[in-house]
Amino acid sequence: MDKPYLIIVAGGSASGKSTVVQSIIKNAGLDDVLDINQDDYYNDQSHMTMEERIKVNYDHPNALDNQLLFQHIKDLLAGKSISKPTYDYKNYTRAKEVEIVHSKPVIIVEGILALTDKKLRDLADLKIFVESDNDIRFIRRLKRDMVSRGRSLESVIEQYLSTVKPMHYQFVKPTKRYADIIIPNDDGHSVAVELIVGMLKQFMEKKNKWH
Ligand SMILES: Nc1ncnc2c1ncn2[C@@H]1O[C@H](COP(=O)(O)OP(=O)(O)O)[C@@H](O)[C@H]1O
Numbered sequence: 001m002d003k004p005y006l007i008i009v010a011g012g013s014a015s016g017k018s019t020v021v022q023s024i025i026k027n028a029g030l031d032d033v034l035d036i037n038q039d040d041y042y043n044d045q046s047h048m049t050m051e052e053r054i055k056v057n058y059d060h061p062n063a064l065d066n067q068l069l070f071q072h073i074k075d076l077l078a079g080k081s082i083s084k085p086t087y088d089y090k091n092y093t094r095a096k097e098v099e100i101v102h103s104k105p106v107i108i109v110e111g112i113l114a115l116t117d118k119k120l121r122d123l124a125d126l127k128i129f130v131e132s133d134n135d136i137r138f139i140r141r142l143k144r145d146m147v148s149r150g151r152s153l154e155s156v157i158e159q160y161l162s163t164v165k166p167m168h169y170q171f172v173k174p175t176k177r178y179a180d181i182i183i184p185n186d187d188g189h190s191v192a193v194e195l196i197v198g199m200l201k202q203f204m205e206k207k208n209k210w211h
C-alpha cells in the first residue's frame with residue numbers, strides 16, 4: 001500500500017471540525033477515508049474520583065496522550081492496524097471498549113490541539129484550521145454539551161470561562177499559523193470543502209493510475 005494521505009484538522013471547540021470533516025468525506029464520495037478524533041486520546045482517568053475528573057483542564061495539551069496518538073498515526077501511515085481508545089464524555093474518562101482500526105488511503109485527524117505537536121504536524125500532507133466566532137462557538141458548545149455530553153448549563157458556562165476560553169487563546173488559536181488552509185465556519189463552508197475535495201480526488205486518481 002502507498003503511504004496514506006494525512007489531513008490534520010484543528011480549530012476551537014465547536015468551531016465545526018467534525019461537521020467540516022463529514023462534509024469533506026460525503027462530498028468526496030470516498031469510502032476509503034479514516035476519521036480519527038483526537039478526543040479519543042484524552043488520558044485514561046479511571047483511577048480518579050469523579051470530583052477529580054471534573055476539575056481537569058481538558059483544553060491543555062497535557063490532558064491528552066499525544067505520544068499514543070503519534071504512535072498510532074505512524075502505525076496507520078505504515079499500513080498497520082491499531083487498537084484505538086474510545087472516550088466517554090459523561091464519565092470524563094476513556095471507555096472500556098477499544099476499536100480495531102485498519103489503515104485507509106486517506107486519514108483525517110481532528111481535534112482542538114491536533115496541530116500542537118510538531119512531530120504529528122510534520123507527518124501531515126494537508127493542515128486545516130476551522131475558525132468560527134467565539135460567541136457562535138460557545139452557543140454551539142452549550143447546545144451540544146447539554147444534549148450529547150450530559151452537561152448542565154452551569155457546568156458548561158463555568159468550564160468555558162475557567163479553561164476553554166483561556167486555553168483557546170494560549171494553545172489552540174496560535175496553531176492557526178501552521179495551517180495550509182483556514183476555513184471560516186460561522187455560516188457555511190462549501191467553497192473550502194469543494195477545494196479540499198478537488199485535492200483529494202486528484203490524489204486518489206494519481207494513486208489509482210499507479211496501480
Ligand atoms: N456551519 C455551521 N452552521 C450551523 N451549525 C454548525 C455549523 N458547523 C457546525 N455546526 C454545529 O455546531 C456544533 C459543533 O460542531 P462540531 O462539528 O461538532 O464542532 P467541533 O468538531 O469543532 O467541536 C454541532 O451541533 C454542529 O451541528
Ligand SMILES: Nc1ccn([C@@H]2O[C@H](COP(=O)(O)O)[C@@H](O)[C@H]2O)c(=O)n1
Binds near residue numbers: 013039088111
Ligand atoms: N471529559 C472531557 C473531555 C473533553 N472536553 C471538552 O471537549 C472539547 C474538545 O472537543 P470538541 O469536539 O469541542 O473539539 C474541549 O474543549 C474540552 O473542554 C470536556 O468537556 N470533557
